[in-house]
Amino acid sequence: MVRDILNIVSVADSLTAMYDTSDPFKLARAVDVEILKRDFKRQKGAYKVILKNRFIFIKKDLSQYEARIVAAHELGHDLLHREYAMLNGGFEEYSLFNRPDDRMEYEANIFAAQLLIADGDFLEYAAMGYDTEKIAKALKSHKNLVALKGDILIKKGYPLKAQEHSGKFLRYDQ
Secondary structure, three states, rough: OOOOHHHHHHHHHHHHHOOOOOOOOHHHHHHHHEEEEOOOHHHHOOEEOOOEEEEEEEEEOOOOOHHHHHHHHHHHHHHHHHHHHHHHOOOEEEOOOOOOOOHHHHHHHHHHHHHOOOOHHHHHHHHOOOOOHHHHOOOOHHHHHHHHHHHHHHHHHOOOOOOOOOOOOOOOOO
C-alpha cells in the first residue's frame, strides 16, 4: 500500500501524542516491539516479524544519534509495513537500500523524520537562515532526514524550498 506523506505524518504524530514521547526506543517498548543490538557487518538495522513477535535489530556500534534514526526508521516499518513483513519474513536493510526507488524505505524515512524532528525546531532554524546541513548539526540529526522533514513541511503548506536528499543515507556503506 502506497501511503501519502501526510498519512505517515499522522501515524507518527498519533503515536507521539498517545505515549507523550518521540523517543523511538520508548515507543518501540510501548507498542511491544523488542529492540536488540547486533554485530551486523553489512547493515545498520533490520525489522523482522518472527512467529508474530516483532523485532528491530540495530547494529551495536552505531553512535547514539545514528541508532535513534535507525530505530525510528525500523519502527516506521513496523507501523506502516508490518503486514508485508509478516508475509515476506521481514526486511533486511542491506537488500532494500540497494534499490534507490523503494517506496517502503522512503515511507519509513518520512516516518523517522516526523518522529525525530519537531516542526517548530526545523522552522526556527530555517528562519535563522540555516541550511539543511546546519539544521542537521544543530539538531544532532542527519542532513537527509532534515531534507525529508523539509518535504513534510512543504506538504503541510509551509513555503520552503525543496532540498535534495538521498534515500540511501542509512545504508551500511554510508
